[in-house]
Amino acid sequence: MIARLLRSLLIVGTLLASCETVSFAEEIIISPRSITLPTDPFSFQSGTGQEIANSYCVICHSADYIYMQPEHSQEKWQAIITKMKHVFGCPIPQEQIAALAAYLFQQNSVSPLSQRPSP
Template sequence: MAEPEPKSEQTETHQQHRAQRTTVILIIVLAITAGAISWYGIRPGNEMVVTSKSSVISSNKEVETIRKIPLASIAVDEIRLPHFDPIMPLGPHRDVFMTNCITCHSPRLVIDQPHFPQEKWEEIVNKMVVTFGGHVYKKDQPKIVEYLVSIRGKTESAQKKLQRP
């Protein structure tokens, strides 16, 4: 039985170019379609409407009325969601911690950490700034460490217990 001939580099290159051309053509068609839809959608007389059915009882008969409401009249200017401050224990410089750290990750991440000594918290805060690009002022880093030690730091008595055999 004869082995199939390997595809030449020219054939593979031709197939790649063909796939690229097809992709470009599809993007152009989609752009034209999107432009046409947006153009015809905003022309006068083409306003989208929502029909509203309401039942009115008059003279013991239920009459259904249909009103056309322009979509623009029911547009939402803003949505207000409830705001819940993360529950973080009170401690020194809690506000600095909340301002700098909660913007990137959940407070639960901190609460779920084991109790670390101050040196470890300094290392973690430095890693957040240097490695992960946390936007924390140099003057705020010790304050954040102080807060973390106050809520999740190892006390001296706990460290002594760990060192005893």
Template sequence: MRAPSLAAIVLVLIAGSLFVLVAIGGGSRDAPKPVAAGAPPARSVSVNGFALTSTAVDLPDDAATYPPGPHADLVNQRCLSCHSASMGLTQPRLTAAQWAATVEKMRDTYHAPIAPGDVPAIVSYFTTLQASKPQPAG
């Protein structure tokens, strides 16, 4: 028995590839039908046995800024770009050294837009703010 020629092997591979592409490509190439104006968006989409379902999530309204005080404008400019004010205001009581380490971590690890010279002012703001709050009982 003679071995098949290279041309025959290539022809079989091309034909097989075309068959696979046609088999998995399926579906219509027609343009999608327009959605009627004002129609609600689809809650789920299913393609080739895979379904994606949309879920509505209600996020808290946190448009608040940090309370007034020395350096509050700086804290609002630098911290609110990543955090809500409520996140910063509900942090556990930290020492100045702990706040400095936290702010440096934001700068170094997460590339927060904080200049090195702004760190002491931000630390001062949070330590002063926390010192003005009553300490929780316990």
């Protein structure tokens, strides 16, 4: 008797749970929402070396991460890129490091982050 009662309670519970799921699903279907994805204003800016940066630097972090860095000398950029290659495994070919260092050094002064209006 008790087993029977428990079984029917279980069935009612399951039915209730599935009804809830259905109405939840309906709610999702009948209330469409639109979202606007943010555009990425922080891709690498045009310039000689942009392609190298796009090929090898956004594998692990975004362009704005690099634009957020303080201003560095060209030698310092070269050292950072060399560190990315040898310590973290960035696959940039050795012969492209100097060109990329020149590009990143130049990007320091044209960073889209520094052109943002102050809040």
